[in-house]
Amino acid sequence: DSPVKSGEEDEDTLFSHRAKLFRFEMKSKEWKERGVGDMKVLRHTATGKVRLLMRRDQVLKICCNHHVNNELKLTPMAGPASSKSWTWYTSCDFADGVPKPENLAIRFKYPETAQEFKSVLDKCIEETLVPEHSPAASPSTDSTSTAVPDAGSLATKFAPPPGGWICEICYVQNNPSALKCAACLNPKPGQVTPPSQS
Numbered sequence: 031d032s033p034v035k036s037g038e039e040d041e042d043t044l045f046s047h048r049a050k051l052f053r054f055e056m057k058s059k060e061w062k063e064r065g066v067g068d069m070k071v072l073r074h075t076a077t078g079k080v081r082l083l084m085r086r087d088q089v090l091k092i093c094c095n096h097h098v099n100n101e102l103k104l105t106p107m108a109g110p111a112s113s114k115s116w117t118w119y120t121s122c123d124f125a126d127g128v129p130k131p132e133n134l135a136i137r138f139k140y141p142e143t144a145q146e147f148k149s150v151l152d153k154c155i156e157e158t159l160v161p162e163h164s165p166a167a168s169p170s171t172d173s174t175s176t177a178v179p180d181a182g183s184l185a186t187k188f189a190p191p192p193g194g195w196i197c198e199i200c201y202v203q204n205n206p207s208a209l210k211c212a213a214c215l216n217p218k219p220g221q222v223t224p225p226s227q228s
Contacts, residue, residue, distance in 0.1 A: 038072060038083070045071035045150040047143050051084055051093055054133035061135055064125075065093035069136060071150050080154040094134060096123040098154050113141040116148060195219065 049069045052061040065086035073080045084094035107115035117135040125132075138144045193206035195218055204211055209218050 038070075040076060041072035041074050041081075043070055044073055044080070044154070045069070045147060047138060047147065049084070049139075049143075049147075050137045052135040052137070054135070064134075065091070067093070069094070069147070071098070071147075071154065073154070080158075092125050094123065095125045096120045096132075098151060098158070100155050100158050102151065102155060104148050104151060107135050107137070111137055114138045114144040116144060 046068050048067065050066045051064045051069070053064045054060075055062045065084065067085050067087045069082065069084045071080060072083055080098040082094055082096055082098060083092070085091065086093050102118055102120065104116040104118050106112045107117045109115070115135060115137040117133065119131070119133050121131045122129040123132040123134070136144075136147070138147065195204050195206070195208075204218070209221055210216065211218075
């Protein structure tokens with residue numbers, strides 16, 4: 031018998047606490063419970079990419095699964111539980127197996143846990159930002175400059191391969207020869223799709 035893989039084997043856990051997750055239902059204009067379980071912040075050991083992952087208790091069905099990037103902004107949830115709740119928008123949650131935009135909210139049991147969650151996410155988001163004036167963001171025109179981006183820096187780790195492209199839908203890096211995104215099959219920007227023949 032081979033052990034069951036969770037998909038988290040190559041990731042370090044930066045945060046893990048029990049919480050209740052909600053999603054905003056556009057039709058009814060209200061928050062609906064999505065699940066109760068451990069909300070995790072995971073960092074991939076090879077790529078350094080960070081994601082949020084939550085599985086429902088007992089059934090272990092995924093109810094939150096998306097990357098953390100600088101677009102993620104936590105705001106306190108309105109109401110009496112605002113000190114222990116956060117809301118955010120993600121353009122690409124994979125909880126249902128297909129990427130889709132979601133307005134999500136999470137409520138922890140204690141305000142301290144909610145603050146720890148925010149602190150961990152803020153640090154991860156800060157690490158993904160590259161200032162415009164840094165050598166990694168813009169190559170120097172000074173031929174005497176010896177500043178070289180650190181091989182272990184996040185800018186280096188997240189840089190697409192030479193000639194590669196980043197998917198506008200799911201932000202996955204793709205090889206230059208790829209005509210469609212490896213993750214979501216979105217066509218390469220500027221790629222003209224031939225008309226289908228019937």
